[in-house]
Amino acid sequence: MTRRSVIAQLGAITSLLSIGSTTSAFAGPVGREIERLISKIDELSGSLRGELISVADWRAGIDELLSSVPETDLMAGIDFDGLASKIGFAELGVTTARVDFGSDETRTLNFLPKIFAVDTGRSIIPHGHANMVSAHLPLTGAFRLRQYDQVVRDTRSLIIQPTVDRLIGAGDLSSIGEDDDNVHWFIAEEPSYTFDVIVTGLADEADHQFEIFNLDMEAAEPNGNGRLRVPTMSVSEALRKYG
Numbered sequence: 616m617t618r619r620s621v622i623a624q625l626g627a628i629t630s631l632l633s634i635g636s637t638t639s640a641f642a643g644p645v646g647r648e649i650e651r652l653i654s655k656i657d658e659l660s661g662s663l664r665g666e667l668i669s670v671a672d673w674r675a676g677i678d679e680l681l682s683s684v685p686e687t688d689l690m691a692g693i694d695f696d697g698l699a700s701k702i703g704f705a706e707l708g709v710t711t712a713r714v715d716f717g718s719d720e721t722r723t724l725n726f727l728p729k730i731f732a733v734d735t736g737r738s739i740i741p742h743g744h745a746n747m748v749s750a751h752l753p754l755t756g757a758f759r760l761r762q763y764d765q766v767v768r769d770t771r772s773l774i775i776q777p778t779v780d781r782l783i784g785a786g787d788l789s790s791i792g793e794d795d796d797n798v799h800w801f802i803a804e805e806p807s808y809t810f811d812v813i814v815t816g817l818a819d820e821a822d823h824q825f826e827i828f829n830l831d832m833e834a835a836e837p838n839g840n841g842r843l844r845v846p847t848m849s850v851s852e853a854l855r856k857y858g
């Protein structure tokens with residue numbers, strides 16, 4: 616399925632929805648724009664969890680949707696200033712907050728919207744995933760982003776293949792697949808924030824279990840064909856070493 620067709624197909628469905636139409640916390644033209652965006656992300660993520668679209672389609676669709684809205688509009692729509700001042704920065708690693716959309720507590724989204732705050736030199740520690748995918752949009756700041764395919768996983772290590780190593784700034788979306796680009800590592804070059812779309816329950820719509828594998832990248836060993844075997848480590852160890 617092409618990028619265009621993913622979103623075009625969703626458009627036909629979304630027009631039938633009235634999510635948040637009476638209880639919306641979004642006001643004015645920007646509010647409506649962000650409400651439409653959230654509905655589309657929700658629908659795309661629901662389609663992924665329901666196995667109507669592939670992970671590749673989801674990644675392409677999220678990219679298209681998030682690039683259609685200026686970061687400043689998104690920040691206004693999610694009360695970025697309020698969230699950022701509430702969570703501050705962590706001395707190691709990140710602080711995060713769930714983004715709340717509107718007053719309709721009964722509404723359940725197919726994705727978890729969050730913001731991450733990462734101070735200069737701090738990082739979203741290197742890690743891989745199972746049974747989840749995510750997308751990360753820098754809102755302000757800059758990161759060195761590295762990503763790797765997850766090739767093989769055993770109980771103590773992951774074999775990974777480098778795919779991305781670049782500087783990113785506001786608007787440079789990155790996402791992970793189930794295997795492709797599944798491992799990521801962000802080091803903030805300046806005080807930075809991301810808007811994150813997280814989808815769990817890929818294997819079973821009713822089960823939101825997922826796993827995170829923190830990686831000791833300094834202990835990586837070559838595994839042939841440019842691949843690396845990297846031991847896993849606990850969150851506390853990983854934060855001490857890489858946070």
Ligand SMILES: [Fe+2]
Nearest residue numbers: 742744749799
């Ligand atoms: Fe992650």
